[in-house]
Amino acid sequence: MIRKMGVSKNGEVSVTTHPEYDRASEVKAFDDTKDGVKGLADSGVTKIPRIFHNLQSLDESEKDSASGSTQVSVPSVDFAGVGEDPSRRKVVVEKIREASETWGFFQVVNHGIPLSVLEEMKNGVRRFYEQDPEVKRELYTRDPLRPLVYNSNFDLYSSPSANWRDTFFCFMAPHPPKPQDLPSVCRDILVEYTKQVMKLGSELFELLSEALGLNPNHLNDIGCNEGLVVACHCYPACPEPELTMGATKHADDGFITVLLQDHIGGLQVLHENRWVDVSPVPGALVINIGDLLQLITNDKFKSVEHRVVANRVGPRVSVASFFSTSLQPSSNLYGPIKDLVSEDNPPKYREITVHDYVAYSLARSLVGTSPLPHFRIG
Ligand SMILES: O=C(O)CCC(=O)C(=O)O
Ligand SMILES: [Fe+2]
DSSP, rough: OEEEEEEOTTTOOEEEEEEEOOHEEEEHHHHOOHHHHHHOOOTTTTSOGGGGGGGHHHHHHHHHBOTOOOOOOOOOOEEETTTOOOOHHHHHHHHHHHHHHHHHEEESOSSSOOOOHHHHHHHHHHHHHHOOHHHHHBBOOTTSSEEEEEEOTTTTTTSSSSSOOOEEEEEEESSSSOOOGGGGTTTHHHHHHHHHHHHHHHHHHHHHHHHHSTTHHHHHHTTTTTEEEEEEEEOOOOOOOGOEEEEEEOOHHHHHHHEEEEOOOOOOETTTTTTEEEETTTOOOEEOOOOHHHHTTTTSSSOOOOOEEOSSSSSSSEEEESOOOTTTTTOOOBSSOOOOOOOEEEEEEEEOOOOOOOOHHHTTTTTOSSGGGBOOOO
16 A cells, blocks of 8 residues: 555644555556657546656645745846846846846846747647657657657656656757757757757856856856757646646756746746746746756855646647756766865865766656755765
8 A cells, every 4th residue: 555644734634545556567558658648648538547646746735835825936037238238247147146046047038049949949849749659659768878869757667656748858969969860840940949059058157157256258168068958848738737747846967957938837946945936938048057056156056946737738848958968978077166165165065077966866866855965075
């Protein structure tokens, strides 16, 4: 039996029991369909399979959910004029500093990526998932070394509950894939979007460097903008959204993430122990600080937990661009930046390669808490 204990508002203790089931074989059967969550949703299921039930997230939402009832919202920053007007730039740098220290998240408008590119990128993701199941099955894989990896739940076999989401991802930099390795329905836009996100990334790292009081080129010079993994998510409509999650709470392990989301919503960030909606803003991109940037800033900037709730409406699509060389071989060592530490603020972390950090982070995804403390000194 799997037991879950809950305490109701009037203090009564209740225990819900779930009959034992052979989870491993249900997981395997789902994976073997190679049709993902989208396949389940398209088949018209009215109840979600047990492998998606997430009792922990139910507890969490009872405890923390404040979305809707709270006035606070993720800071928004307007990049208009940031390259030309020094006084505008100062204002923007200050906003980014404040947001990176307190929220770990901010939304950017007037970031320079044309709206048409954002729209076409979302359409390209929709076209990918709308392809015939037979076409997609050919691309479905658990081999992380393929140039294009498409599957449902990268951690399907290790996580306690599956998320209501499918993903395809690709390592776009520093070694771009051959065009023929990208899906034909979104090949051109993936290449164009990557080009634009890489340019925006370099600008963000300049602004973040300035926000840290460093030379504007510092973060780019140490290679923060070198690697890019682009993950394209699909969150199909869910018939029982209260029983599962689109994405369970996590923090991103790279330097920063640039997220493009559609109009549906569902992303939430943990702020002062409450879940706050990251509401879709037309034309905006969501930027968040990852673990590695927290590490090299010696905890000045925060890598903050976030999640995506499941929704009756869908499919929702999003594109997460992670600035990280991820599991690609790397020899650069990253530790707290020398200029940011002092006698009063000694380094809190030891040095590590991106590869080793990401490998450790993936290996412990089961635990569900940040891998950062493992690299702390003392
Ligand atoms: O789809 C989203 O809104 C968020 C995705 C995300 O957090 C991630 O890919 O790490
Ligand atoms: Fe994330």
